[in-house]
Amino acid sequence: MxxxxxxxxxxxxxxxxxxxxxxxxxxxxxLDEATRTVTLDSSSKTITLTPEQVKRGKRLFNNSCAQCHNGGITKTDPNIGLELESLSLATPARDNIANLIDYMKDPMSYDGKNSIAELHPSIKSAEIFPKMRNLTDEDLLSMAGYILIQPRVVQEKWGGGKIYY
Missing domain, CATH: 1.20.5 (Single alpha-helices involved in coiled-coils or other helix-helix interfaces)
Incomplete structure (x- = not known):
C-alpha cells in the first residue's frame, strides 16, 4: 500500500x-536582441532595450496610450497610426526613440507646425492628462521602445486597424 x-x-x-x-x-x-534593437536618434545610432524595458514599456503604453492607440492605431485619425511608415513620414520623423520622446513631452501636429499639447496627452500637458504626470525619461524611453518594436513582434497587425482589432 x-x-x-x-x-x-x-x-x-x-x-x-x-x-x-x-x-x-x-x-x-x-524577444531576441535583434528584435529589441531600435533606432535611437536621427543619426541612426541604435539601442538594445532590455526585456525589462520592453515589459515596462508595454505596461506604461497600455496604461497611458492604449485607450486611443490600441494595436498601434490612432482612433481619432485612422489615417495616421503608430506603424513605422506613418512615424517616418511625420515632421520631424518619429521613427526613433529620441523623436518619440520629444513628441511625448510636447506633441506637434503631423506636419510639425502646431503644438497639440492641449489635445494629446503629454508631459507638457500633464495637468490636463494625469496619467502623464509621473512619467520619467526612462519611462518614456521604454514606451517609445515598445512602440518601435511592435511592428517586428505583431507585424502588419500593428497599426492595421479594424481588420485586426
Whole structure:
C-alpha cells in the first residue's frame, strides 16, 4: 500500500514538473536582441532595450496610450497610426526613440507646425492628462521602445486597424 502511494506521488511530481516546464516554455516569449534593437536618434545610432524595458514599456503604453492607440492605431485619425511608415513620414520623423520622446513631452501636429499639447496627452500637458504626470525619461524611453518594436513582434497587425482589432 505504501509503495503504491509513493509511486503515485512520484508520478504526480513528475507530471507536475513536466507540465510546468512545458507551460513556462510556451508562455515565456523572449524577444531576441535583434528584435529589441531600435533606432535611437536621427543619426541612426541604435539601442538594445532590455526585456525589462520592453515589459515596462508595454505596461506604461497600455496604461497611458492604449485607450486611443490600441494595436498601434490612432482612433481619432485612422489615417495616421503608430506603424513605422506613418512615424517616418511625420515632421520631424518619429521613427526613433529620441523623436518619440520629444513628441511625448510636447506633441506637434503631423506636419510639425502646431503644438497639440492641449489635445494629446503629454508631459507638457500633464495637468490636463494625469496619467502623464509621473512619467520619467526612462519611462518614456521604454514606451517609445515598445512602440518601435511592435511592428517586428505583431507585424502588419500593428497599426492595421479594424481588420485586426
Amino acid at each position: 505504501i509503495k503504491k502511494k509513493i509511486h503515485l506521488l512520484l508520478c504526480l511530481i513528475a507530471l507536475t514538473l513536466f507540465s510546468n516546464a512545458f507551460i513556462v516554455s510556451t508562455n515565456a516569449i523572449e
